[in-house]
Amino acid sequence: MFCSIVHSNFVSLFDLKSKNCTIMNNTTKVEDFLTKLEHPLKAEMQAVREIIRSASPKIEEDVKWGGPSFDYKEPMATFNPRVKDFVAVIFHKGELLNDKTGLLEPAPKGKAYAKFRSIEEVTKHKASLQKIVKSWVNLMDGK
Numbered sequence: 015m016f017c018s019i020v021h022s023n024f025v026s027l028f029d030l031k032s033k034n035c036t037i038m039n040n041t042t043k044v045e046d047f048l049t050k051l052e053h054p055l056k057a058e059m060q061a062v063r064e065i066i067r068s069a070s071p072k073i074e075e076d077v078k079w080g081g082p083s084f085d086y087k088e089p090m091a092t093f094n095p096r097v098k099d100f101v102a103v104i105f106h107k108g109e110l111l112n113d114k115t116g117l118l119e120p121a122p123k124g125k126a127y128a129k130f131r132s133i134e135e136v137t138k139h140k141a142s143l144q145k146i147v148k149s150w151v152n153l154m155d156g157k
Contacts, residue, residue, distance in 0.1 A: 040077075043076060044075050044076065044077055048063070054098055055098075055130070055131075055132075057133060059082075059093060059101045061136045062101055070086070073151070078092065080096065084147075090107075090150045091128075102127060103127065106125060110124070111126065112149070117146065
């Protein structure tokens, strides 16, 4: 019998009979997810992930809602790996970000999408994506 305990950025799996514990941090969960993922734009997805992670040390990641997700105080964004024509990043409260970069496309219910169709697009929009992530951190910090 196993018991899962979630603490901050770690998930602990305890074997209650032997009292053994395996700790898997959320970054490892995301890496495992991406390793197993079959997606035609997997390299682009990994590049977008690195841009988001490098934009602020406050950003945490996990696998939620069917894909890698990024949080700071609240859920910020999630990949939708079911979309195969482009890398889809859903910003859950995109309307709050007041994006002036033009990268985000408005979506229903206050969400916004960033779409990347090639590694060239990822490279082209790197600064814009970092600015959006930093805007989220500033919003959450009340700046």
